[in-house]
Amino acid sequence: QVQLVESGGGLVQAGGSLRLSCAASGSIFSPNIMGWYRQAPGKQREMVAVISSGGTTNYADSVKGRFTISRDNAKNTVSLQMNSLKPEDTHVYYCNYRGVRISWGQGTQVTVSS
Numbered sequence: 001q002v003q004l005v006e007s008g009g010g011l012v013q014a015g016g017s018l019r020l021s022c023a024a025s026g027s028i029f030s031p032n033i034m035g036w037y038r039q040a041p042g043k044q045r046e047m048v049a050v051i052s053s054g055g056t057t058n059y060a061d062s063v064k065g066r067f068t069i070s071r072d073n074a075k076n077t078v079s080l081q082m083n084s085l086k087p088e089d090t091h092v093y094y095c096n097y098r099g100v101r102i103s104w105g106q107g108t109q110v111t112v113s114s
Contacts, residue, residue: 002026002103004095009108016112017083022095022105024076032099034071034078038091038110045094049080063089085112 008020020036035050049059049069057069066085071078078095090112095105 001101002028002097002099004097004103004105006093006095006105006108009093009110011111011113012085014085014087014112014114016085017081018085018110019082020080020093020095020108020110022078024078024095024097024103026103027100028076028097029099030073032097034098035069035096036078036080037094037096038089039094039107040091048093050096051078082110085110087112087114 002024003026004022004024006022012018030053033050033052036048037045038048039045047060048063049067051057051069051071066083068081092107093110094107097103
């Protein structure tokens, strides 16, 4: 099992920036994919950005050019730099690990005020 601990959410004005971080521990094996998903109340969870252990990235169209995902394989961490934030980016953001099994973090709230 892999445990994920997120940090970095909060309240920011539109146009501002936030950085989310996620630290993984436990039974971590390569190859794997780590990433960020988000969910608003009453809505389905959606992919924001993912990155493979080899460095391949994929972004949702809604965040391309504004968000950047990165990872440190030696430290088992993944980060999401979010710039030019919009009110519609307000969600709970979840860290995700996909290897032999799938693990989720507890979620961190990001609120963007207009």
